[in-house]
Amino acid sequence: MATSTAKQMELTKETRAQAIASIQRYFEENMAEPIGNLPAGQLLDFFLEEVGPVIYNHAITDAQTRLQQRVMDLNGELFEDEFQYWIRLAVKRKTRK
Numbered sequence: 001m002a003t004s005t006a007k008q009m010e011l012t013k014e015t016r017a018q019a020i021a022s023i024q025r026y027f028e029e030n031m032a033e034p035i036g037n038l039p040a041g042q043l044l045d046f047f048l049e050e051v052g053p054v055i056y057n058h059a060i061t062d063a064q065t066r067l068q069q070r071v072m073d074l075n076g077e078l079f080e081d082e083f084q085y086w087i088r089l090a091v092k093r094k095t096r097k
Contacts, residue, residue, distance in 0.1 A: 008049045009056070019044050 011019065020040045027035040035043070070077075 008045070009052045011048075016041075016044070 020037060023040040023043055024035055024037070027033070027040070
């Protein structure tokens with residue numbers, strides 16, 4: 001597998017704020033202690049850096065698989081029978097009668 005020097009995934013300001021609020025809510029509802037804004041942001045940064053690439057790579061693999069399936073089915077989706085003029089003409093003539 002290739003090593004990448006890509007930087008950590010960046011979130012928009014709005015998305016980051018929503019993610020931090022969600023982390024804080026999770027802590028309030030599921031943990032003994034609430035978590036502040038700064039620690040929640042640091043936890044988010046950790047997950048983006050540590051787990052983000054796993055999720056990203058999985059999504060890329062899923063996309064590649066889907067694209068490969070589509071490419072393999074090009075024949076089924078786009079194939080045109082050859083030398084069909086006379087056959088189509090005969091069908092048209094039969095439907096006219």
